[in-house]
Each structure stands twice: as structure tokens, then as C-alpha cells.
Amino acid sequence: MTSRNIVSKIIGLIIAIGFLTIILLPIVFVAATSLKIPLEIRTSGAIFPQGGITFENWVKAFRNVPLTKYLFNSTVVAISSTLITLLIAIPTIYTVVRFKTGGAVLPSLILGTYVMPPIVVTVPIFAIVKTLELQDKLVGLILIHSMMNIPLAFWLLDSYIRNIPVELEHAAWVDGYSKFDTLVKIVYPLIKPGVLSTGVVCLIMSWNEFLFALILTYSDASKTFPIGISQYIGEHGMQFGEMSAAALAGIIPIYILVFIFSKNLVEGLGRSGLKG
Amino acid sequence: MKNKLEQISPRIMAIPAWVFLIFFSIVPLIYVVSSSLTNSTLAQPFKDFIWFNNYKQAILDENFGRSLLNTFLFAFVVTSLETLLGFLLAYAVRGIRGLSTLLRSIALLPMFTPPVAVSMIWKLIYDPNSGLMNHYLMQWGITKGLIAFLGDSKLAFPSIMFADIWQWTPFCFILCYAALQALPKAPFEAAEVDGASGWTVFKRLTLPLVLPQVIVVFLFKLLISLKVFDLVYMLTFGGPGNITQVASFYIYRVAFKQFNTGYAAALSFLMLLIITIIATLVIKGREFFMRRSE
Numbered sequence: 001m002t003s004r005n006i007v008s009k010i011i012g013l014i015i016a017i018g019f020l021t022i023i024l025l026p027i028v029f030v031a032a033t034s035l036k037i038p039l040e041i042r043t044s045g046a047i048f049p050q051g052g053i054t055f056e057n058w059v060k061a062f063r064n065v066p067l068t069k070y071l072f073n074s075t076v077v078a079i080s081s082t083l084i085t086l087l088i089a090i091p092t093i094y095t096v097v098r099f100k101t102g103g104a105v106l107p108s109l110i111l112g113t114y115v116m117p118p119i120v121v122t123v124p125i126f127a128i129v130k131t132l133e134l135q136d137k138l139v140g141l142i143l144i145h146s147m148m149n150i151p152l153a154f155w156l157l158d159s160y161i162r163n164i165p166v167e168l169e170h171a172a173w174v175d176g177y178s179k180f181d182t183l184v185k186i187v188y189p190l191i192k193p194g195v196l197s198t199g200v201v202c203l204i205m206s207w208n209e210f211l212f213a214l215i216l217t218y219s220d221a222s223k224t225f226p227i228g229i230s231q232y233i234g235e236h237g238m239q240f241g242e243m244s245a246a247a248l249a250g251i252i253p254i255y256i257l258v259f260i261f262s263k264n265l266v267e268g269l270g271r272s273g274l275k276g
Numbered sequence: 277m278k279n280k281l282e283q284i285s286p287r288i289m290a291i292p293a294w295v296f297l298i299f300f301s302i303v304p305l306i307y308v309v310s311s312s313l314t315n316s317t318l319a320q321p322f323k324d325f326i327w328f329n330n331y332k333q334a335i336l337d338e339n340f341g342r343s344l345l346n347t348f349l350f351a352f353v354v355t356s357l358e359t360l361l362g363f364l365l366a367y368a369v370r371g372i373r374g375l376s377t378l379l380r381s382i383a384l385l386p387m388f389t390p391p392v393a394v395s396m397i398w399k400l401i402y403d404p405n406s407g408l409m410n411h412y413l414m415q416w417g418i419t420k421g422l423i424a425f426l427g428d429s430k431l432a433f434p435s436i437m438f439a440d441i442w443q444w445t446p447f448c449f450i451l452c453y454a455a456l457q458a459l460p461k462a463p464f465e466a467a468e469v470d471g472a473s474g475w476t477v478f479k480r481l482t483l484p485l486v487l488p489q490v491i492v493v494f495l496f497k498l499l500i501s502l503k504v505f506d507l508v509y510m511l512t513f514g515g516p517g518n519i520t521q522v523a524s525f526y527i528y529r530v531a532f533k534q535f536n537t538g539y540a541a542a543l544s545f546l547m548l549l550i551i552t553i554i555a556t557l558v559i560k561g562r563e564f565f566m567r568r569s570e
Binding site: 004005008009011012013015016019020022023024025026027029030033041042043044045046047087088089091092094095096098099101102106109110112113115116117118119120121122123124125126127128147148150178179180183204207208210211215225226229230232233238240243244247248250251254255258259262263265266269270271273274 | 282285286287289290292293294296297299300301303304305307308311318321365368369370371372375376379380381382383384385386388389390391392393395396397398399400401403405406407408409410411412442446447449450451453454455458474489492493496499502503505506509510523524527528531532537540541544545547548551552555
């Protein structure tokens with residue numbers, strides 16, 4: 001260990017702590033604001049509460065808007081759409097990677113859809129959903145979110161399937177497994193970590209999605225969390241305390257999920273982000 | 277019978293994907309192209325066929341031109357800064373293994389925070405009365421009066437960019453960190469034996485080896501940034517005036533606030549065309565850099 005190494009380690013440590021602070025500061029500030037007395041919020045931007053702590057904002061956030069309903073809707077939409085996405089994406093990516101189904105056309109069409117800004121298809125999607133009489137219904141949003149996430153799932157799962165030695169599958173075929181059985185019994189168990197991190201990412205993307213939910217839901221019965229809380233902005237002046245509490249109510253479940261799967265997610269992102 | 281089914285089973289597995297493509301991109305695109313030639317409104321789709329009038333209008337539409345420019349400006353500025361910062365941070369902390377695992381878990385948080393919530397967080401931070409920014413800028417004597425960051429025509433756009441940089445730099449950091457870790461060890465050990473200085477190792481070894489991957493990160497995030505909508509909708513609603521209006525937001529406004537869906541379809545098609553050209557270049561670029569990194 002040379003002195004140069006020690007110096008660079010100390011500098012790295014300082015930078016790491018600075019980086020950590022910048023990431024966490026806005027989140028801590030919002031959390032602190034949600035516990036401040038409303039009068040203090042209107043007059044001071046100090047990070048930590050000066051005039052004591054109150055849960056008033058949290059109580060109000062859950063009482064004044066149907067926050068529980070929004071969170072429930074988001075949960076239903078996120079879980080259902082993720083399951084549909086995985087159910088479609090796993091066989092597709094398997095058959096595209098292993099059997100070159102659809103040649104170069106199918107994968108590039110799917111990934112092309114990922115590049116397309118969602119605003120481009122909002123008008124037709126709005127029309128299609130309306131024709132199917134699914135507007136302002138959770139089912140409509142579930143279908144749209146599951147489709148929206150297919151390219152993402154495709155892209156995230158790709159490297160996992162590619163890494164499986166093809167000999168394993170050949171052996172299964174020799175043993176009389178059908179191609180579909182091979183996928184379910186041999187391939188799926190091997191790519192499970194990838195499916196897990198992909199599922200978590202799709203779940204969060206659906207939970208966070210704003211534009212489609214904005215145009216497809218308009219009553220409290222079907223609004224998701226992002227649409228529900230977006231009303232805090234603009235309508236009747238800023239209720240920052242309540243708004244902070246409401247925002248955190250939707251952030252916290254995501255953060256718990258991210259922490260549980262953080263190892264998977266870091267690995268999955270590193271793999272796909274650099275290779276795919 | 278069973279054999280035949282087994283033979284075509286790969287194609288059967290792809291059927292759901294084709295259904296997805298038909299409903300989510302092929303039919304919608306046909307819809308966009310055909311309604312762009314009409315005077316459609318949200319209530320009356322495919323009203324009056326008017327040939328290319330919408331496109332003529334779009335080319336002369338100053339708001340659209342500016343919103344496209346804003347989109348590119350936004351995407352280019354934030355992506356450059358995020359990639360640069362992400363790389364420098366990853367390089368700086370690469371030596372401290374234990375802490376960097378924790379750091380990467382925490383770094384996952386901003387990118388997975390709902391964009392609506394990110395907007396609210398920054399709306400609060402920028403607020404003249406309740407926000408942390410004005411409070412500490414004044415307390416530390418950097419500024420004298422209160423600043424309405426999001427209401428100021430010069431500061432509004434940079435303020436939105438700053439929020440995006442907070443959200444996505446950690447993402448670039450995680451990817452750059454992974455790229456640095458994947459570098460081969462041997463050349464670095466050899467350099468150490470030769471007693472090369474830190475700067476020389478960085479300039480001659482690290483940078484050339486890792487640059488292709490960093491460029492891949494840049495291009496990937498660039499494509500995400502071109503879709504920007506949520507932050508603008510929530511933080512400024514395109515304002516003050518039209519200063520922060522980006523293409524996605526302008527199209528949204530035309531389609532769902534002015535109900536002019538025919539015109540919005542023409543704008544959408546033009547935007548898609550431009551982004552497809554960029555994406556094709558980007559994909560070709562990625563392939564080029566990935567081949568170099570192998």
C-alpha cells in the first residue's frame with residue numbers, strides 16, 4: 001500500500017459521502033417537510049423541522065384525497081400488468097434468441113417500440129381503448145401497461161437467455177422434452193434471477209407510469225397513484241405538507257422493493273445497459 | 277400431428293408478441309398516419325380528408341420547431357452531464373469496495389422514484405417560501421432576494437434539467453461502475469509494476485478501454501431523454517410562456533387540450549420520423565462501439 005493509494009482512497013471516500021448526500025438530501029427534505037407544522041412549511045425552507053414534529057400532514061393526505069384507493073389501483077395495475085408482460089416476453093425472447101423466430105424483423109420491431117416516444121401512440125391508444133369500452137377502467141390500463149413493458153422486459157432478459165449453454169437444451173430435446181417443456185423446466189429455472197429483476201423493474205415502471213394513466217383514467221375509481229397525487233400541483237395552491245406525505249406514501253413501497261432486490265437490480269442493469 | 281406442432285412451436289411462442297406489436301405499434305402507427313391527413317378532433321376521428329395540410333402547417337409552426345429544439349437541447353445537455361458525472365463518480369469510488377456496494381443500492385433510488393414524485397420533490401425544493409434552495413442560498417449570503425426558479429424565463433429550463441440530472445446521474449454511475457469493474461486486470465498490474473503514474477494509467481489504459489462502454493451508456497440515456505414529458509408537465513407545464521415546452525408536451529397539448537388530434541397525429545409522425553433517424557444512427561453507433569469494446 002503506497003501513500004498515493006491511501007490518498008486516492010481518502011478522496012474516493014469523501015466523494016462517495018458527497019454523492020450519497022446529494023442523492024438522499026431531496027428525499028430527506030421531503031420526509032422532513034411532511035412532518036413539519038403547516039405554518040412552518042409556508043415560511044421556512046430549513047431542512048429539519050424547527051417547530052416540532054406533527055403527523056397532521058399524513059392524516060390530511062389520507063383523508064382529503066382517496067390516497068388509499070389510488071395506491072390500491074396502482075398495486076392492482078402494476079402486479080397484473082407485470083405478470084402479463086412476463087408471460088408474453090419470456091416465450092418470445094426465448095424463441096427469438098434460440099430459434100431465430102421472426103428473423104431480424106421481430107426483435108428490431110420490438111426494440112423499436114421501446115425507442116418510440118409514448119406520446120406518438122397516445123391518440124390511437126386512446127381511440128382503441130375507447131372502442132373496446134375500457135376507458136377509465138383498470139383493465140384498460142393493465143393491458144396498456146403490460147404492452148408498454150414488453151420491449152423493456154425483452155431487453156432486460158436477453159442477456160440471461162443468451163448465457164445459457166445450448167447443450168443443456170439439446171440434452172433435454174434428446175430426452176424427449178418438447179421445446180415448450182424445455183423452456184418451462186430447463187430454461188426458466190436458470191433465468192429466474194433475471195426474471196425476478198425484470199419483474200421488479202416492470203412493476204416499478206407500471207407503478208410510476210404517468211402519460212397513459214393521465215389520458216386513460218379520470219375518475220377516482222380508476223386513477224393510479226401518480227395521477228392522483230399530480231392534482232396537488234396547480235389546483236388549489238400548493239399544500240406542500242400534504243403533498244410531501246402523499247408523495248412519500250407512493251415512494252416508500254418502491255424503495256422497500258428496490259432495497260430487497262438491490263443486488264439483482266444492480267447486476268441486471270449492468271448486464272443489459274452495457275451489452276444489449 | 278404432435279410432431280408437426282412441435283416443429284412450429286417456436287413460431288407459436290412468438291404469437292403473443294406479434295399480437296402485442298399489432299395492437300401497440302402497427303395499428304396505432306397506421307392510425308397516426310391516416311388521421312394525420314384528416315381534420316380529426318378527439319370527438320370526431322377521421323373528419324374531412326385534407327391531404328397534407330397538417331404537415332404544411334406543422335413545418336410552419338414555430339411552437340413545434342421550438343419544442344423540438346428544446347427536446348434535443350434538453351436530451352443532449354442532461355445526458356452529457358449525467359454520463360460525465362456518472363463516470364467520474366464511478367472512477368473516484370472504484371477503490372472502496374465495501375462502501376461502493378451500499379452506494380450502488382442507494383443510487384438505485386432516484387431512477388426508480390416515480391417521476392411525478394420527483395417533480396413534486398423539486399417543486400418543493402425550488403419553492404420561494406417553502407423550499408430548501410432559496411432558504412440556504414439566502415442564509416449563506418449567495419443571493420439577496422427570493423428566486424422563483426421555475427417561474428423565471430432564464431432559470432426554468434436549467435431547473436428542470438437539474439432535477440433530471442439528480443434522477444439519472446446515479447443510473448449512469450451504476451453502469452459506468454459495472455464497466456470499470458469488467459476491465460481486464462492484467463494491463464493494470466503490468467502498469468503498476470512499471471511504476472506508471474495514476475494519471476498516465478488513466479489516460480493510456482482506463483479511458484481508452486472503457487470509453488466505448490461509456491458512449492453506449494450515453495447513447496442509451498439519450499434515447500430515454502428524448503421522451504421527456506412528466507417533468508415538464510409537472511414542474512412548469514411548458515411555461516413560463518412556452519419556454520420549457522418540449523415536443524412530447526406540445527403534442528399532448530394539441531391532442532388533449534385543444535382536441536386537435538389530426539394535427540397532433542401529423543406532429544407525432546414528424547417527431548417519430550426524426551427520432552427514428554436519430555435512433556438508427558445511435559444503434560449503428562452502439563454496434564460500432566460495442567465491437568470496439570470487445
